[in-house]
Amino acid sequence: MRQELGDSMxxxxxxxVVLPVPIPQLFTYRVPxxxxxxxxxxxxxxxEFGKSRVLTAIIAVVHHNPPPKYQAKYILExxxxxxxxxxxxxxxxxxxxxxxxCHIGEVMNIALPAxxxxxxxxxxxxxxxxxxxxxxxxxxxxxxxxxLTQDSLTYDxxxxxxxxxxxxxxxxxxxxxxxxxxxEELKYKYKPKILKKIRLKRVYEGSEEVLQLxxxxxKSTKQQELILEYLSHIPIQDLPEKNKAxxxxxxxxxxxxxxxxLKTLKDKGILEEIExxxxxxxxxxxxxxxxxxxxxxxxxxxxxxxxxxQEKQVVLFHGIxxxxxxxxxxxxxxxxxxxxxxxxxxxxxxxxTTQIVTRLKRVFGSSMAVYHSKFSDNERVExxxxxxxxxxxxxxxxRSSIFLPFDNLGLIIVDEExxxxxxxxxxxxxxxxxxxxxxxxxxxxxxxxxGSATPSIESFFQAKANKxxxxxxxxxxxxxxxxxxxxxxxxxDRKEKTLVKDFSQLLLNEISSNLQNKEQTIIxxxxxxxxxxxxCQECNWIGQCDQCAVTLTYHMQSQQLICHYCGHxxxxxxxxxxxxxxxxxxxGVGTEKIEDDLHEIFPEAVISRMDLDTTRAKNALQNxxxxxxxxxxxxxxxxxxxxxxxxxxxxxxxxxYNADKMIHFPDxxxxxxxxxxxxxxxxxxxxxxxxxxxxxxxxxxxxxILQFVINNDYVGFYESELIEREGYSYPPFTRIIExxxxxxxxxxxxxxxxxxxxxxxxxxxxxxxxxxxxxxxERIRNKFLFEVWLKLEKDKMNIQAxxxxxxxxxxxxxxxxxxxxxxxxxNVDAV
DNA sequence: AGCACGCCGACT
DNA sequence: GTCGGCGTGCTC
Numbered sequence: 001m002r003q004e005l006g007d008s009m010x011x012x013x014x015x016x017v018v019l020p021v022p023i024p025q026l027f028t029y030r031v032p033x034x035x036x037x038x039x040x041x042x043x044x045x046x047x048e049f050g051k052s053r054v055l056t057a058i059i060a061v062v063h064h065n066p067p068p069k070y071q072a073k074y075i076l077e078x079x080x081x082x083x084x085x086x087x088x089x090x091x092x093x094x095x096x097x098x099x100x101x102c103h104i105g106e107v108m109n110i111a112l113p114a115x116x117x118x119x120x121x122x123x124x125x126x127x128x129x130x131x132x133x134x135x136x137x138x139x140x141x142x143x144x145x146x147x148l149t150q151d152s153l154t155y156d157x158x159x160x161x162x163x164x165x166x167x168x169x170x171x172x173x174x175x176x177x178x179x180x181x182x183x184e185e186l187k188y189k190y191k192p193k194i195l196k197k198i199r200l201k202r203v204y205e206g207s208e209e210v211l212q213l214x215x216x217x218x219k220s221t222k223q224q225e226l227i228l229e230y231l232s233h234i235p236i237q238d239l240p241e242k243n244k245a246x247x248x249x250x251x252x253x254x255x256x257x258x259x260x261x262l263k264t265l266k267d268k269g270i271l272e273e274i275e276x277x278x279x280x281x282x283x284x285x286x287x288x289x290x291x292x293x294x295x296x297x298x299x300x301x302x303x304x305x306x307x308x309x310q311e312k313q314v315v316l317f318h319g320i321x322x323x324x325x326x327x328x329x330x331x332x333x334x335x336x337x338x339x340x341x342x343x344x345x346x347x348x349x350x351x352x353t354t355q356i357v358t359r360l361k362r363v364f365g366s367s368m369a370v371y372h373s374k375f376s377d378n379e380r381v382e383x384x385x386x387x388x389x390x391x392x393x394x395x396x397x398x399r400s401s402i403f404l405p406f407d408n409l410g411l412i413i414v415d416e417e418x419x420x421x422x423x424x425x426x427x428x429x430x431x432x433x434x435x436x437x438x439x440x441x442x443x444x445x446x447x448x449x450x451g452s453a454t455p456s457i458e459s460f461f462q463a464k465a466n467k468x469x470x471x472x473x474x475x476x477x478x479x480x481x482x483x484x485x486x487x488x489x490x491x492x493d494r495k496e497k498t499l500v501k502d503f504s505q506l507l508l509n510e511i512s513s514n515l516q517n518k519e520q521t522i523i524x525x526x527x528x529x530x531x532x533x534x535x536c537q538e539c540n541w542i543g544q545c546d547q548c549a550v551t552l553t554y555h556m557q558s559q560q561l562i563c564h565y566c567g568h569x570x571x572x573x574x575x576x577x578x579x580x581x582x583x584x585x586x587x588g589v590g591t592e593k594i595e596d597d598l599h600e601i602f603p604e605a606v607i608s609r610m611d612l613d614t615t616r617a618k619n620a621l622q623n624x625x626x627x628x629x630x631x632x633x634x635x636x637x638x639x640x641x642x643x644x645x646x647x648x649x650x651x652x653x654x655x656x657y658n659a660d661k662m663i664h665f666p667d668x669x670x671x672x673x674x675x676x677x678x679x680x681x682x683x684x685x686x687x688x689x690x691x692x693x694x695x696x697x698x699x700x701x702x703x704x705i706l707q708f709v710i711n712n713d714y715v716g717f718y719e720s721e722l723i724e725r726e727g728y729s730y731p732p733f734t735r736i737i738e739x740x741x742x743x744x745x746x747x748x749x750x751x752x753x754x755x756x757x758x759x760x761x762x763x764x765x766x767x768x769x770x771x772x773x774x775x776x777x778e779r780i781r782n783k784f785l786f787e788v789w790l791k792l793e794k795d796k797m798n799i800q801a802x803x804x805x806x807x808x809x810x811x812x813x814x815x816x817x818x819x820x821x822x823x824x825x826x827n828v829d830a831v
Numbered sequence: 832a833g834c835a836c837g838c839c840g841a842c843t
Numbered sequence: 844g845t846c847g848g849c850g851t852g853c854t855c
Contacts, residue, residue: 052835
């Protein structure tokens with residue numbers, strides 16, 4: 001190393017880069033001499049990958065070792081003088097790739113906002129040196145004449161002009177005849193936001209110069225007015241240094257300045273126009289040092305958390321609904337920020353758009369960044385860069401904000417840590433943001449605070465095992481009391497025929513008295529749409545998706561049948577497509593129907609609905625919440641969306657329409673999810689002075705989960721659930737790897753899954769391999785799904801070795817010609 | 832994952 | 844005879 005240093009200047013520099021493709025390894029490129037001093041780990045480069053792809057890559061290693069077996073290509077461009085990805089991030093990317101069994105490129109793809117990636121598009125252009133027109137067919141000739149009138153064309157545009165799908169052949173022929181040139185146009189996606197400003201040229205910056213200028217313009221009133229208007233914004237006589245910043249062009253326009261007089265003064269060399277890059281985020285004043293008033297109980301919890309952090313990396317904060325966790329978070333965030341470290345506050349997607357962000361903004365102002373999926377790419381790039389350059393020391397964001405370029409984290413808060421939306425589902429990496437947060441914190445010597453009123457069984461288990469610190473807060477904030485929770489036996493009511501549209505008398509009476517008292521009601525039903533399916537009473541037809549093994553949900557508002565798995569929709573008029581009968585009944589109940597029924601029962605009430613369908617538009621969610629907060633709405637009907645972090649003052653009644661689906665779901669986590677969901681929904685009631693009531697309609701009032709819910713007994717629930725989990729070797733005693741085998745051919749998928757399960761159980765033992773079984777929805781988008789589950793004891797199994805083994809067996813499976821079409825998807829720590 | 836190359840059926 | 848179908852194998 002020491003000896004080589006001398007000639008390293010002469011040696012060719014190579015870089016190993018991460019590419020956004022699902023291929024396991026890094027790729028080595030050669031660095032042109034003129035860039036060799038500037039390449040750094042974490043900088044982006046543009047490279048050619050394959051014959052016709054140009055991609056953005058990240059430098060992971062800089063070295064001098066020419067690859068022995070192939071000729072490295074040159075990098076085409078270096079995009080960053082200063083790296084945009086930190087070494088800590090590169091480490092995290094590869095940790096995530098390894099742990100969740102995917103490729104580092106896939107992690108990079110999710111982590112980097114699209115605005116930091118460059119895409120290329122192949123375009124064609126007329127070759128100016130072309131001189132053999134006799135080689136061309138007449139069609140080619142007409143096409144070339146068209147091309148000459150254009151600057152360049154994309155492949156798509158060529159296709160549209162020729163009315164052809166596949167234009168490769170045409171283009172290839174023309175290239176062979178040297179009539180056209182193909183080139184790659186790089187698209188830089190990020191565009192800074194630019195503000196146009198006007199200012200006086202430097203020579204006029206003095207008081208005398210300005211007065212002279214005004215005199216000299218005596219003949220043209222408009223121009224003189226313009227200068228005077230300008231001076232009203234920038235008093236040059238008193239503060240000449242203000243001229244440098246200038247005045248926004250739009251402000252002058254608003255004051256009645258015309259474009260033409262502006263142009264004249266610009267042409268005369270008196271004014272000049274400048275462009276300033278500005279942030280997309282509004283400046284908002286905060287008061288980061290604002291002292292947060294904590295109750296005694298809150299203060300004690302906050303101190304206790306800080307104390308536990310002395311010895312524990314992770315602290316689980318179990319604070320019941322309405323206990324005022326946010327104030328404690330703010331208190332802790334202030335302490336960490338004051339010490340100069342960064343803070344990341346993770347929230348589930350839904351909770352993020354709402355009240356809590358407003359409250360945090362009030363304290364932290366624009367020193368806090370928000371990172372959210374409804375943000376545009378440009379906005380995301382600005383948050384990224386702001387974290388990098390220190391503008392933002394504090395970020396509030398959804399799960400993907402775990403990948404922002406932090407280098408000095410002091411604290412990560414994971415609020416609602418039990419939320420399953422922290423686990424990414426569909427494209428790889430299938431990571432759990434809470435668990436990644438803990439890894440990242442270990443790497444950066446930061447602390448992690450997991451907060452929840454209903455902690456996940458896993459986290460509480462770690463706390464009980466003394467791996468995490470545990471702090472509990474069991475009183476509500478202020479004078480608020482926990483709501484009284486009652487179960488309503490709808491089976492009994494049904495027998496006695498007292499139900500009205502499946503609402504019990506008790507629930508209806510409570511709603512009615514709430515309406516009279518001008519108090520608000522929330523009705524929860526975890527099913528969107530009008531009804532889960534339609535059923536023809538004449539021929540027994542049931543609306544089903546032809547791509548998936550599920551019934552189509554009836555949405556009355558849009559008059560459509562929608563598949564909630566593949567998104568397929570068809571319009572319906574509630575007539576049977578088979579026999580044409582109009583005697584078609586909807587079966588089951590979704591939020592739409594509840595809204596409808598309540599309208600009928602309480603025509604005077606203002607009812608609003610909050611589910612995926614009513615909140616799709618950009619500000620819809622905000623509007624629904626706003627209307628409910630302001631008291632304009634009496635009853636809010638919603639899916640689980642209403643359970644997440646919402647805080648309403650005047651809700652005194654929560655009705656759970658039907659708890660049975662939740663508690664009887666066939667999944668080992670169903671009990672946990674049901675307990676969490678019902679407790680969280682119940683927690684929306686009685687958060688201030690008005691005491692709350694919760695009514696739960698169920699057919700099994702004796703159910704274990706419901707009994708724990710009505711007694712507000714989280715710990716009791718935890719202990720009973722733990723016994724169940726241990727009996728069946730489920731988490732937290734084991735780690736679960738879910739393997740999904742997919743194919744259009746059901747038999748083939750089944751055979752492949754069988755073969756894989758067999759192979760795996762040879763080394764792991766039959767008891768650790770469950771399945772294959774048909775997936776809960778056995779066909780999605782015309783592919784049949786089979787699942788194999790590995791249950792690996794945390795104390796006995798070497799997880800790393802098992803993953804290697806699993807990888808090998810999957811490769812083994814898909815290299816079998818017979819199974820080449822099957823897809824295998826691995827989900828580590830499936831939830 | 833893309834994307835090119837390559838080898839077989841239905842058409843100007 | 845060509846066009847264009849998609850199987851398979853590689854990407855520094």
